[in-house]
Amino acid sequence: MMQTPIADDRSLDRTADLARTAPLQYVLRLADNALILGQRNAEWCGHGPALEEDIALANISLDLIGQARLLYTHAGELEGRLTGRARQEDEYAYWREEREFRNWTLLELPHTGPLAGTARTERDYAVTIMRNFLYGALMAALWPALETSQDAGLAAIAAKSAKEARYHLQHAAGWVVRLGDGTDASHVRMQRALDHLLPYMNECFAPDPVEQAAADQGVAVPTASLRDDWEAIVHATLEDATLRLPAPSAFVSTGKLGVHSEHMSYLLAEMQGLARAHPGAQW
């Protein structure tokens, strides 16, 4: 039995509708970011390099998926006001297709260095930590800025998420320093993870019409305005960690526009498979 197909997401992109739909699209991006990183980090559950880290990653995922649930629930209400049909959190998580997810590409990458297609290798905790650090440093600035959003629902979620993001950042930054300034082997792996992941941050700071339209209405905060704060945290920590900042890259990934890396479909298959095999199941 098929669920009602989700309205063609491209209709939300039409310029005439942009001002109307931008707040919804913006909230969905934040939700997708939290869900996809939560799903990725949950892969460590039962496989962590140490018991404490296994528990830490599971706890961080719990927070991220909790944030995603609140954001999807809020998005469902916003969508209901636009279209007359509110959507449930599970519809967003389990029944949208890859192109409809608008998370930053950074967050869907596997816990490995650069890999193509179906190539597989061992998970690298250095990549996990570096991604949590780069994303955490941005969210620890973005969530507090969103506490004054004109969208009261988003502001309330931001106030909760800000506290969680700060704790996640402390965890990741502590490990960046320990591993970066650790053994030769851990230093090399952390440097490699930084070189691999940093170019994906360009997407997070790249302005685009959705973010601009939502910011014009006082709903969003342009991430570009937080870049200095982010760099201050990142540079100070990398220096403590004896890591070298790679040369700037012109690469801009496109996950927030719905065009993802080849890794996204595998992540979605694992995340959505059960719900799609048993539509509407309750337990």
Added chain:
Amino acid sequence: MRIASTIPSPFAPAFPAAAPAGPRSADDRLAAAWAALEAVPDPEIPVVSIRDLGILRDIRLSDDGATVEAIITPTYSGCPAMSQIEEDVGRALEAAGLAPWRVRTVLAPAWTTDWITEAGRASLRAYGIAPPGRCGSQDSEMGAGAAVRPLRFVPRATQVIACPHCGSTHTEELSRFASTACKALHRCLDCREPFDYFKPY
């Protein structure tokens, strides 16, 4: 993610049914609701009530005066106990003969550990969980509002955490994350016992 169980969890607390009451005034119903909900424990730390934890924010009557409304707020965004708490609140109000009722979840202002009452902090300590240090939340009932929160990415040890078993302040952190979202794991360097620390949030 929705759980549609009609069978209460075997771990759910039982609430004694109240003697049938005649028509009650609004004040009486509110007072009865507060009394009933005082008895609702937190599902994960059953030695403290949801009121002492600051999860139960308010009880009021709906605009038409007919429905008792319990207002609750989640602790962590991903707190898995929220649906259990909602269910327990409903069963407690039902048992107290306070139908019709409804449970409303609000997100703002964001929950803070500064809302945990002194009685709640004492219960936590007696149970073996070190109560949280103060975060100086602006919405704190304890006052001490701090308008500027510096972003520290290396935690600064400003809080002395006392062992809930022997009271020694000679303690250290074992793990920043522990058995539930709201706790970290510490150990006492004097009595050697590990203990949970309720993280300031």
